[in-house]
Amino acid sequence: MKEKSVIQAQVHTSSYYAASVGDATDFAPLRGEKSADVCVVGAGFTGVSTALHLAERGYDVHVVEAKKVGWGASGRNGGQLIGGISGERTIAKNIHNDTADVLRNLRWGGHDIIRERVATYGIQCDLKFGYLDVAIRTRHLRDFRSEYERLQRESFPHKVEILSKDVTCELIGTNAYVGALLNMGNGHLHPLKLCVGEARAAVACGATIYEQSPVVDIQKGDKAKVVTAQGSVTADAVIIAGNAYHSVEPKLRGVMFPVNSFIIATEPLDDEIVATINPRDLAVCDPNFVLEYFRLSADKRLLFGGRCNYFGDDPKSIEKRLRPKMSKIYPQLATVRIDYAWGGTIGVPVNRVPQLGRLSPNVLYCQGYSGHGVNVTHLAGQIMADAIAGVLERFDLFADIKPVVIPGAYVLSKPMVALGILYHQIKDRL
Numbered sequence: 015m016k017e018k019s020v021i022q023a024q025v026h027t028s029s030y031y032a033a034s035v036g037d038a039t040d041f042a043p044l045r046g047e048k049s050a051d052v053c054v055v056g057a058g059f060t061g062v063s064t065a066l067h068l069a070e071r072g073y074d075v076h077v078v079e080a081k082k083v084g085w086g087a088s089g090r091n092g093g094q095l096i097g098g099i100s101g102e103r104t105i106a107k108n109i110h111n112d113t114a115d116v117l118r119n120l121r122w123g124g125h126d127i128i129r130e131r132v133a134t135y136g137i138q139c140d141l142k143f144g145y146l147d148v149a150i151r152t153r154h155l156r157d158f159r160s161e162y163e164r165l166q167r168e169s170f171p172h173k174v175e176i177l178s179k180d181v182t183c184e185l186i187g188t189n190a191y192v193g194a195l196l197n198m199g200n201g202h203l204h205p206l207k208l209c210v211g212e213a214r215a216a217v218a219c220g221a222t223i224y225e226q227s228p229v230v231d232i233q234k235g236d237k238a239k240v241v242t243a244q245g246s247v248t249a250d251a252v253i254i255a256g257n258a259y260h261s262v263e264p265k266l267r268g269v270m271f272p273v274n275s276f277i278i279a280t281e282p283l284d285d286e287i288v289a290t291i292n293p294r295d296l297a298v299c300d301p302n303f304v305l306e307y308f309r310l311s312a313d314k315r316l317l318f319g320g321r322c323n324y325f326g327d328d329p330k331s332i333e334k335r336l337r338p339k340m341s342k343i344y345p346q347l348a349t350v351r352i353d354y355a356w357g358g359t360i361g362v363p364v365n366r367v368p369q370l371g372r373l374s375p376n377v378l379y380c381q382g383y384s385g386h387g388v389n390v391t392h393l394a395g396q397i398m399a400d401a402i403a404g405v406l407e408r409f410d411l412f413a414d415i416k417p418v419v420i421p422g423a424y425v426l427s428k429p430m431v432a433l434g435i436l437y438h439q440i441k442d443r444l
């Protein structure tokens with residue numbers, strides 16, 4: 015019997031991104047015994063970014079992905095290129111020298127890496143700059159003003175501006191917000207195109223990627239061994255980059271909550287509608303924990319996303335939950351066709367600090383960026399590559415902050431997350 019009929023090939027979730035990526039990866043599964051300098055488990059932004067940093071530095075790196083490049087959160091997200099890093103206050107307490115410089119790098123370093131890669135490797139990922147943090151309440155405007163002042167103090171090289179309610183309404187055609195912070199250093203992109211583009215770049219630099227290869231065991235030792243059903247990679251070091259989808263190492267499952275976020279994509283909108291709802295093509299996000307975010311795609315669909323208490327992946331149920339939220343902001347879109355609806359899982363640590371650490375001297379992990387994944391995964395990849403090269407300053411900054419263990423987080427994740435979302439929904443309204 016041919017193997018293909020036995021193994022069910024994994025495909026992307028049916029998102030707008032999967033339908034428009036234009037470059038479907040089809041890397042061969044891992045078969046047989048291989049060896050490498052470094053083996054990376056998972057080919058989302060963290061894994062691919064790490065692999066590209068390592069391959070650029072001459073390491074022989076093998077990436078083992080259970081499904082497809084960008085199959086997890088990296089190929090499904092809002093595509094919002096947001097600055098900052100979650101858990102910043104806790105991180106700051108652990109920085110002893112040059113705090114402002116270190117924090118600036120952590121907040122914006124990922125953006126620089128993405129810009130450079132898009133330029134260096136000619137990655138066509140619909141990258142656009144321009145971003146609005148919108149305020150629902152006046153307290154949000156106070157927070158935006160502090161952020162604005164901080165960016166001014168830091169001589170942030172891109173335009174930032176506090177906008178009144180009227181100007182916000184002019185820019186995004188809705189009265190739903192009391193003002194906004196415009197930041198032309200943030201932006202939006204097609205995340206799956208970026209992830210695939212970076213994977214291609216990594217391979218061009220010498221990396222090897224295996225798809226359709228779930229890792230079932232990671233054996234520790236002087237050399238570590240990553241094992242799948244059909245093969246293994248023995249390596250000097252292993253980096254686990256499975257984030258909220260990882261299930262092999264129990265220690266990594268119990269230190270963050272798997273929180274779901276969902277997105278709907280409308281049909282392409284008429285030019286007249288686009289001119290009223292987002293003529294400047296800005297990405298938009300509110301500051302709530304149970305947040306809403308939206309932007310236009312390159313073909314002028316509205317991609318509207320949000321968190322909610324739902325754990326399934328049925329497109330009709332997702333549409334049912336998100337359409338009313340979108341229509342509240344844009345009543346003119348109440349009857350527009352929804353072409354795609356999908357969701358994905360984000361790893362949210364209790365203290366919100368991204369988790370970079372070691373399970374053994376040469377088995378490292380990197381996960382849990384909350385909603386700041388697009389930029390921070392790229393920086394994390396660089397920090398992990400530095401750690402492999404023995405440059406540990408930034409890695410240790412994170413590794414020294416011990417993750418808060420959540421008893422029952424994996425087994426009881428659904429009721430715990432549901433309660434958490436409810437709690438934050440109430441807090442968001444205060």
Ligand SMILES: Cc1cc2nc3c(=O)[nH]c(=O)nc-3n(C[C@H](O)[C@H](O)[C@H](O)COP(=O)(O)OP(=O)(O)OC[C@H]3O[C@@H](n4cnc5c(N)ncnc54)[C@H](O)[C@@H]3O)c2cc1C
Nearest residue numbers: 056058059060080086087088091092094229256358387388
């Ligand atoms: C709907 C949604 C919207 C979001 N919107 C934004 C946004 O607009 N802006 C932003 O900055 N962030 C956003 N995020 C968060 C961001 O997408 C994530 O933080 C980021 O993509 C995490 O990347 P990652 O590579 O660490 O994990 P993932 O992309 O989840 O990748 C993990 C990979 O590891 C693989 N894997 C797991 N276990 C194994 C195993 N045993 N063997 C082999 N492979 C394995 C998985 O198959 C997967 O491909 C959003 C997330 C979601 C779900």
